[in-house]
Amino acid sequence: MKSEGVQVANDHLRSFIERIERLEEDKKTIADDIKDVYGEAKATGFDTRILRKVIAIRKQDASARAEQEAVLDSYLAALGMIESDGGEA
Template sequence: MTDQLAHTSAREELKSYIERIERIVEEIVALKDGQRVLFAEAKAKGYDTKAMRRIIKRRQKGPNEIAEAESIDGTYMHALGMQADNPLHVQVARLVRDGMSRDQVIEAFQLLIPRSGEIIASVGGTPMRLWRTEDGKACAEDYVPPLFEQFMSKRKPT
């Protein structure tokens, strides 16, 4: 008798789970219908529903997740010739806009430079020449274009 009681209890419990899940599925269907109606209303008023969907997805993500996705997308688009701006340039602009100091941006830049490579960049003011030696040491100095040096050397002191 106890076995039969346990079996009946398990059957009722399973039935309860199934019915609750079915109610949730019905609610989801009703909510999706409501969502379709709202998008149809917005479209009838002239709103771009594709843009609205993208914005809704974007609002569900955190700022770091958005920045990472944009960075990866920009790199891929640049590699495919779909984006004119150099992704590195875009990232540096974001770093400065997000409040990183000039020195922090320079430090971040130095990590990107290959051995025996160099970058000349204007980061919040004076252009900087950033390079890495063959042994991997990162270096930085104010950059003065060669033509400017020639002009200044020919100029008469006042």
């Protein structure tokens, strides 16, 4: 027969496993819902690649986003793809 301490540990373990399994099921449901929304957006004519980029940008804090945009602009300017602050293309 198992000791009481072992049984409590086993019960805790089972509880953790079952909670994680439920959350994994919820996560799959949510992922499917997100996929459906992207499908609706695509059917309406929106570019889902751009939507994903917008979502990623909105997740960033303002300073990280500004820094990333500044670096991107400097790279694009160096490649002649946009005008730099100096007015040259």
